[in-house]
Amino acid sequence: MELWFTEKQTPNVGITCKITRTLHTETTPFQELAVIETLQFGRMLVLDGMVQTTVVDEFVYHEMIAHVALNTHPNPEKVMVIGGGDGGTIREIVKHPKVKKAVLVEIDERVIEVSKQYLPEIAVALMGNPKVEVRVEDGIKHVKEHKGEYDVIIIDSTEPVGPAVELFSEDFYKKVYESLKDDGIMVAQTESPFFNRDIIKNSFTRIGKNFPITRLYFATVPTYPSGVWTFTLGSKKYDPLAVKKEDIFVDPSNKYYNAEVHFGAFMLPNFIAEIIK
Numbered sequence: 001m002e003l004w005f006t007e008k009q010t011p012n013v014g015i016t017c018k019i020t021r022t023l024h025t026e027t028t029p030f031q032e033l034a035v036i037e038t039l040q041f042g043r044m045l046v047l048d049g050m051v052q053t054t055v056v057d058e059f060v061y062h063e064m065i066a067h068v069a070l071n072t073h074p075n076p077e078k079v080m081v082i083g084g085g086d087g088g089t090i091r092e093i094v095k096h097p098k099v100k101k102a103v104l105v106e107i108d109e110r111v112i113e114v115s116k117q118y119l120p121e122i123a124v125a126l127m128g129n130p131k132v133e134v135r136v137e138d139g140i141k142h143v144k145e146h147k148g149e150y151d152v153i154i155i156d157s158t159e160p161v162g163p164a165v166e167l168f169s170e171d172f173y174k175k176v177y178e179s180l181k182d183d184g185i186m187v188a189q190t191e192s193p194f195f196n197r198d199i200i201k202n203s204f205t206r207i208g209k210n211f212p213i214t215r216l217y218f219a220t221v222p223t224y225p226s227g228v229w230t231f232t233l234g235s236k237k238y239d240p241l242a243v244k245k246e247d248i249f250v251d252p253s254n255k256y257y258n259a260e261v262h263f264g265a266f267m268l269p270n271f272i273a274e275i276i277k
C-alpha cells in the first residue's frame, strides 16, 4: 500500500508527497506536530498540517532568511530569531564570523526537542553551540521586554494563524523596531507572491511604516506554497542594495546564497513588484 501526505495549501491547491513512514506525531499546547519521511524531500517537519521545512530544500529558506540581513549589517554581533524552532536559521546565523550571540525565541519547546531528535542536520546549532541561547518564550513578549538590544532580528514564523497571527501586525513590527539598536535590521518571511499577495502587501506596508528602508526579496522553495517565497527586510540605516560585493561573507557550505544572489534576490519580476507598488 502506498502512503501519501497532502498539505492543502489553499482551498484549491495542495502539495502531495509519497511517504515511507510517520516518525512522530503529537499535540503540543500550541499545535499539531509531525515528522514524516518523504521519498522526494527526505524528512519533513509539519505543523498543523503545513510543511515547515524538509531536509532536501531547507537550505534555500534558511540561508536566504539569515544571510541577506547579516551581510547588510556591518557588525551583526547580537542576533535574535523569533520562531524558527527547527534551528535552521540559527545554524546559518552562527556561520557568520561577526556574530557573537544568537538568541532563539521559540514559543513551542516541543518543536525544538523533536527537531533535535529527528532533524539533527537542521537543528545542529541548538545542541550545545556556545554562541546560541535558546529561550522558550513568546516572541511578542520578548520584544516588549528587550529594548535597543539586537543588531538583527529574524522573524521565522509559521503562517499567520494561531500563535503567529500577531507576528504580522503593525504593532509587532513597531516593537521589533524598538528591540533593535539604532542601526538595526529586521527580516520576516512573508509568504507566496502567487497565493498570499495581501499578506505581502500588508507586511510591506506595516514594516515600511516603522523602517525607513524596506525591501522585498524572494527565493524558490519547492515545498512551500507555489514554490516562490518572499522575505521583507526593514532597516533603520543600511540598504541591502548598497552593500559592497567584496564585503559579502559567503560560507563555503552555502548552497544557495552568494554575493550575486544577494543582489539578484531583490530584482523583482513584474507580478511581484506590483504587489508593493
Ligand code: SAM
Residues within 6 Å of the ligand: 030, 047, 051, 052, 053, 061, 082, 083, 084, 085, 086, 105, 106, 107, 108, 111, 137, 138, 139, 140, 156, 157, 158, 159, 163, 164, 167, 189
Ligand atoms: N520556515 C517555516 C515556514 O515558513 O513554514 C517556519 C519554521 S518554524 C518551525 C516556525 C515556528 O514559529 C514554529 O515552531 C512556531 O511554534 C513558532 N512560533 C509561532 N508563533 C510564535 C510566537 N508568537 N513566538 C515565538 N515563536 C512562535
